[in-house]
Amino acid sequence: MKKHWRIETQAIQEGFTPKDGDPRILPIYQSTTYKFSSAEHVAKLFDLEVGGHFYTRLSNPTAEGFEVKIAAMEGGVAAMATSSGQAASTIAVMNICRAGQHVVAASTLYGGTYSLFANTFPKMGIEVTFVDPEADEATICAAFRPETRCLFGETIGNPGLNILDFEKFSRIAKKMQVPLIIDNTFPTPYLCRPFEHGADIVVHSATKYIDGHATSVGGVIVDSGNFDWGCGKYPEMTEPDESYHGLKYLETFGKLAYIVKARVQLMRDIGPCPAPMNAFLFNLGLETLPLRMQRHSENALAMAKYLEKHEAVSWVNYPGLESHKSYERAKKYLPKGASGVLTFGIKGGAAAGKKFMESCQLVALVVHVGDARSCVLHPASTTHRQLSEEQQIASGVSPDLIRLSVGIEHIDDLIEDVNQALLASQK
Numbered sequence: 292m293k294k295h296w297r298i299e300t301q302a303i304q305e306g307f308t309p310k311d312g313d314p315r316i317l318p319i320y321q322s323t324t325y326k327f328s329s330a331e332h333v334a335k336l337f338d339l340e341v342g343g344h345f346y347t348r349l350s351n352p353t354a355e356g357f358e359v360k361i362a363a364m365e366g367g368v369a370a371m372a373t374s375s376g377q378a379a380s381t382i383a384v385m386n387i388c389r390a391g392q393h394v395v396a397a398s399t400l401y402g403g404t405y406s407l408f409a410n411t412f413p414k415m416g417i418e419v420t421f422v423d424p425e426a427d428e429a430t431i432c433a434a435f436r437p438e439t440r441c442l443f444g445e446t447i448g449n450p451g452l453n454i455l456d457f458e459k460f461s462r463i464a465k466k467m468q469v470p471l472i473i474d475n476t477f478p479t480p481y482l483c484r485p486f487e488h489g490a491d492i493v494v495h496s497a498t499k500y501i502d503g504h505a506t507s508v509g510g511v512i513v514d515s516g517n518f519d520w521g522c523g524k525y526p527e528m529t530e531p532d533e534s535y536h537g538l539k540y541l542e543t544f545g546k547l548a549y550i551v552k553a554r555v556q557l558m559r560d561i562g563p564c565p566a567p568m569n570a571f572l573f574n575l576g577l578e579t580l581p582l583r584m585q586r587h588s589e590n591a592l593a594m595a596k597y598l599e600k601h602e603a604v605s606w607v608n609y610p611g612l613e614s615h616k617s618y619e620r621a622k623k624y625l626p627k628g629a630s631g632v633l634t635f636g637i638k639g640g641a642a643a644g645k646k647f648m649e650s651c652q653l654v655a656l657v658v659h660v661g662d663a664r665s666c667v668l669h670p671a672s673t674t675h676r677q678l679s680e681e682q683q684i685a686s687g688v689s690p691d692l693i694r695l696s697v698g699i700e701h702i703d704d705l706i707e708d709v710n711q712a713l714l715a716s717q718k
């Protein structure tokens with residue numbers, strides 16, 4: 292029966308099935324640890340011979356409810372929740388890439404991910420080559436080295452809002468025999484399921500639409516179970532792990548190998564686990580995700596069309612607009628809508644942009660995207676300010692760019708507020 296559930300039903304029903312007399316709602320297991328009566332049972336848990344929770348850094352029943360639900364919604368085999376989106380991307384890569392190895396990534400990435408790849412990974416001996424995602428296949432393939440271990444991109448680049456050419460990227464990943472890791476934060480599985488387009492692993496900042504109400508920072512890694520870790524390049528999956536008495540992940544766990552290894556090695560040793568309370572809120576957020584993503588997408592499209600005609604606006608960038616460079620791809624990969632974030636250029640540049648943001652009354656100046664409340668931001672002076680101007684432009688940020696995360700309020704109220712702020716910005 293489960294197999295036939297559509298995503299709206301999965302969003303409500305997956306992850307927690309109460310037995311007689313149990314709470315109807317996934318409980319918040321606010322407990323660091325779990326009680327046992329047999330020492331042998333605990334030993335077996337530690338040796339991964341039996342499944343079960345024994346310490347909340349490694350796993351927790353509330354986090355598990357969230358993990359099972361998001362894995363089902365993405366169409367994957369397993370997931371691991373983390374304390375932030377950054378932790379999810381860090382672990383997703385570190386799980387298969389070590390010092391001396393290499394990553395190829397689209398240059399159009401969220402600022403924090405760009406910085407992780409450009410600054411922090413190199414300090415740990417992992418080098419990253421950024422490629423223009425619009426470059427042709429041969430050019431992108433030329434960035435690969437024998438030691439390259441993954442290809443990384445975002446479904447919708449933040450904040451460039453370019454749509455990834457999944458066909459090209461998944462073809463390259465297959466040819467180069469590495470997994471394609473996709474940050475699917477902006478579309479969420481309601482609007483796009485990257486595994487259906489050849490991605491192998493998905494990461495999310497759950498902080499954005501999954502939470503949806505700006506309450507909690509968190510992330511999650513989902514594995515499709517499709518990548519062949521036995522291809523010869525990933526001995527950490529096939530050879531004995533001495534930190535687990537010689538356990539071989541692929542042989543023992545099959546399609547679950549990638550997530551089990553991420554959990555028992557990296558979550559064990561580094562420890563960015565989600566708080567049970569936050570996992571509860573992410574699970575709750577998922578319940579209404581399909582409804583919210585519909586409204587976010589409708590409102591953003593209406594706002595984009597309005598801004599396109601506004602005299603104070605020089606350009607509008609929203610993948611749902613026919614004028615957008617990725618419009619055909621948006622129709623192909625995001626047929627239900629292009630999510631809630633758009634960017635535009637304001638006449639009068641950075642100074643007018645500042646005035647605009649300060650004149651908004653309903654739309655709030657907030658360093659955030661993807662929650663029910665509309666918000667606005669100037670990336671060049673905030674999220675991307677640690678990058679050089681060259682790096683900013685490579686990741687899709689121009690100095691006059693304003694990013695608007697369109698919420699689920701009534702569109703007429705939003706347009707009214709944006710219009711008065713635009714008029715004020717031109718004075």
Ligand SMILES: *Cc1c(COP(=O)(O)O)cnc(C)c1O
Nearest residue numbers: 375376377401449476496498509
């Ligand atoms: C916010 C964001 C992240 C980072 O997530 P945090 O939860 O803030 O750590 C990663 N990718 C994208 C696309 C984001 O928008």
